[in-house]
Amino acid sequence: xxxxxxxxxxxxxxxxxxxxxxxxxxxxxxxxxxxxxxxxxxxxxxxxxxxxxxxxxxxxxxxxxxxxxxxxxxxxxxxxxxxxxxxxxxxxxxxxxxxxxxxxxxxxxxxxxxxxxxxxxxxxxxxxxxxxxxxxxxxxxxxxxxxxxxxxxxxxxxxxxxxxxxxxxxxxxxxxxxxxxxxxxxxxxxxxxxxxxxxxxxxxxxxxxxxxxxxxxxxxxxxxxxxxxxxxxxxxxxxxxxxxxxxxxxxxxxxxxxxxxxxxxxxxxxxxxxxxxxxxxxxxxxxxxxxxxxxxxxxxxxxxxxxxxxxxxxxxxxxxxxxxxxxxxxxxxxxxxxxxxxxxxxxxxxxxxxx
Numbered sequence: 001x002x003x004x005x006x007x008x009x010x011x012x013x014x015x016x017x018x019x020x021x022x023x024x025x026x027x028x029x030x031x032x033x034x035x036x037x038x039x040x041x042x043x044x045x046x047x048x049x050x051x052x053x054x055x056x057x058x059x060x061x062x063x064x065x066x067x068x069x070x071x072x073x074x075x076x077x078x079x080x081x082x083x084x085x086x087x088x089x090x091x092x093x094x095x096x097x098x099x100x101x102x103x104x105x106x107x108x109x110x111x112x113x114x115x116x117x118x119x120x121x122x123x124x125x126x127x128x129x130x131x132x133x134x135x136x137x138x139x140x141x142x143x144x145x146x147x148x149x150x151x152x153x154x155x156x157x158x159x160x161x162x163x164x165x166x167x168x169x170x171x172x173x174x175x176x177x178x179x180x181x182x183x184x185x186x187x188x189x190x191x192x193x194x195x196x197x198x199x200x201x202x203x204x205x206x207x208x209x210x211x212x213x214x215x216x217x218x219x220x221x222x223x224x225x226x227x228x229x230x231x232x233x234x235x236x237x238x239x240x241x242x243x244x245x246x247x248x249x250x251x252x253x254x255x256x257x258x259x260x261x262x263x264x265x266x267x268x269x270x271x272x273x274x275x276x277x278x279x280x281x282x283x284x285x286x287x288x289x290x291x292x293x294x295x296x297x298x299x300x301x302x303x304x305x306x307x308x309x310x311x312x313x314x315x316x317x318x319x320x321x322x323x324x325x326x327x328x329x330x331x332x333x334x335x336x337x338x339x340x341x342x343x344x345x346x347x348x349x350x351x352x353x354x355x
Contacts, residue, residue, distance in 0.1 A: 002350060003035075003099065003130065004164070007109030007123040007152065008137035013169040015051045015321055016204050017137055018108050019329060020336030021349075022059060025104055028351050033102035034059055037091045037126055038110040039069035050320045051108060057323035063098055070094035073115050087119050088129055095130055104351070107132055113152050124156045133164040133348065135195065140168035140179040146186065153192050164348045165195040167340065172200050195348070196340030202253075203331050206230040207319045209276040209299050212255055215317050216278065216303050216310065222290050223299030229275040231255045234314055236307060237265045244268035257310050260285050260302065270296050280307050 004021070006014050018034065025032040034056070039049030052069045055061070061068065070090055071081060081087055099105045107130070109115075109123035116122055127134045134156050138149040153163045166187055168179045176199055184194040210227035213220060220227075232253040239247055241264035248256065252273035258266045260283030269277060270292045277293060279285055282304040293300045303310055321328050346353045 002103070003105040003107055003132045004349065005107040005109060005123060005127045005132045005134045006137060007113045007134060009148070010111045011170070011318060012137040012139050013204065014108055014137050015054065016332040017167060017169060017336065018055065018106050019058065019321060020333045022055065022106050023333050024353050025349065025351060028353055030351055031101070031103045032059060033098055033105040034061060034068065035095055035098045035105050036069045036108045036110070037071065037095070038116055038121055039072045040110050041072055054321055054323050067094045067097045071121065073110055077116055078118060081119060087121055091121065091126060092129065104349070113155065124159045124161055127156065127161045128159045134161050135165050135167055136163060137167045137169050140171045140175055140183060140197070142175065146183045149187070163192055165193040165344065167195050168197040170200045170205050171197055193344060195344050198335050198339040201331060201335060202230060202232060203328055204335070205319050206232045206253070207317050209255070211320060212276055212314065212317050213301050216301060216313055218301045218303035221300045221302050222293045223297065226297045226299050229253070231275045234311065236311060237262065237269065241265050241268060245271060248272040257307055259283065259307070263289050267292055270298055274298050276301065278303060278310060280305060280310050
């Protein structure tokens with residue numbers, strides 16, 4: 001059985017890469033499995049890791065979710081897991097169950113490669129323990145991201161794992177050329193092969209209004225049928241109504257956070273490209289706001305929190321691919337096929353990909 005761990009920070013698009021790799025392997029006739037040793041449901045109302053549920057359904061995995069994701073992280077994970085006699089052994093036992101009768105297993109890292117290092121459950125250490133090759137996924141947004149990639153690559157080497165390569169993913173259009181012409185040569189001179197540079201695609205990085213609402217858990221007042229709209233940016237309505245319209249025109253497909261007692265600001269937001277209106281303070285809005293939102297097909301969510309708390313909670317919102325979204329899955333695979341060196345990747349995996 002062969003295996004590969006895909007690791008990187010949150011927002012780098014690890015799950016999309018796992019999806020593409022798994023589908024390429026399956027098309028090549030490989031019996032492929034999936035494992036996420038450290039799951040993450042913190043800050044959500046869900047009991048299971050969404051990425052693992054996606055891969056379980058996509059690959060038709062029969063093994064239980066408790067084996068696919070044996071441990072979950074949280075900001076207070078030590079309280080839950082420090083009493084385990086040997087948490088690393090728990091991971092090893094689960095990996096053995098998941099990999100039984102599989103030719104290859106794709107392993108996905110969690111929120112960051114260093115997560116749960118205090119218990120030896122960080123992704124580089126698990127790669128070493130499980131004998132996995134490792135790919136580092138990085139957004140390549142600026143020079144600091146290159147530093148971050150190098151940090152993780154050298155971290156892997158320090159625990160005896162030879163990094164198999166780097167994938168720049170979700171890269172903003174303005175930094176594509178720099179990733180190819182500057183970052184790639186620097187990494188390859190340091191002995192770290194770059195497998196591809198994948199541009200940022202809104203369908204793969206922007207969460208839906210539904211995903212935002214699921215994190216905030218407020219009361220949906222309007223627009224249930226429009227929750228599939230994408231949210232590409234969040235704007236806080238901290239200005240007066242006289243300047244609100246110009247401010248909101250600066251962004252498209254946005255979520256706007258506004259006080260429920262500021263109807264003129266909310267109405268201004270609804271005259272621009274808005275995907276979701278979030279009203280804070282538990283203050284029910286003026287009916288003009290709900291009427292205009294219905295006309296503009298914009299969902300309206302009422303939350304009990306203040307503006308600061310609401311914006312902080314939104315940090316936990318990320319795009320989640322679901323198995324039923326064939327368009328997004330196809331886009332993930334297409335991005336991978338068009339922007340990665342498939343010969344390099346196939347050589348890394350030891351499996352010839354179909355042409």
